Amino acid sequence: MTEYSAFKVELTEHVVHVQIDRPEKANAMDAAFWSEIVDIFQWIDDTDAIRAVVISGAGKHFSAGIDLALLASVASQLGQDVGRNARQLRRTILRMQASFNAVDQCRKPVLAAIHGQCIGGAIDLVAACDMRYCSSDAQFSIKEIDMGMAADVGTLQRLPRIVGDGVLRELAYTGRRVQADEALRIGLVNRVYADPEALLVEVLDIARQIAAKSPIAVAGTKAMLSYMRDHRIDDGLDYIATWNAAMLQSEDLRIAMAAHLGKQRPTFRD
Known part of the structure; x- marks a missing residue:
């Protein structure tokens, strides 16, 4: 380093x-x-x-x-x-x-x-x-x-x-x-x-x-919160719809749901 x-x-x-x-x-x-x-x-x-x-x-x-x-x-x-x-x-x-x-x-x-x-x-x-x-x-x-x-x-x-x-x-x-x-x-x-x-x-x-959370979900959450500092609510809703149209296809969603149902701690890739 x-x-x-x-x-x-x-x-x-x-x-x-x-x-x-x-x-x-x-x-x-x-x-x-x-x-x-x-x-x-x-x-x-x-x-x-x-x-x-x-x-x-x-x-x-x-x-x-x-x-x-x-x-x-x-x-x-x-x-x-x-x-x-x-x-x-x-x-x-x-x-x-x-x-x-x-x-x-x-x-x-x-x-x-x-x-x-x-x-x-x-x-x-x-x-x-x-x-x-x-x-x-x-x-x-x-x-x-x-x-x-x-x-x-x-x-x-x-x-x-x-x-x-x-x-x-x-x-x-x-x-x-x-x-x-x-x-x-x-x-x-x-x-x-x-x-x-x-x-x-x-x-x-x-x-x-x-x-420990999904890095895809954390990155998306931060991006949306930062976007909303300078945009209207309807702009933000449109942006998150477009963002999640891609990001909801991540394996992280499946891993998180399976861990939740199985009462286990999920592990996500970088």
């Missing part, structure tokens, strides 16, 4: 654990992070043996967001011409957006296990995941407003569908900290666990439960 400088990646059976691995920097997102995460999720998407993904952070925190050294490096490359600066900044922002688009568009379910700080760019990352879980020590903040900028890598586009428009506006305008109990109440996370150790154990177990 490929070695990464910003991540540790471990595949166990059908679940891959992607851990941000810069604990000495509170898992701040440096230049390597943004390119490596694209490569990792391309590999995940291309590897049929992988059926679910868990993202976590090493050390005391999930992630403190974008590394300030990276921002300083981007700023140092700007010149005197506003037009050329704007073109360069736009290309940089689009490349960073593509990093989290790779997470969002992954065909496999992605679960975030969040502990400690989840700040700034880390919010963009977890918003691109299918589900979010946290430990009781977790703290969330859309910190960009305190840096004099609007969040530009996905938070403002994805979170309204997760926590609701009004709640997001308050958090984005104020940058205030959200503790684990409030995160659960507003729907930012699915569940809160007592500590980071219990969090990781339970989230990996949920991922294994997903991985």
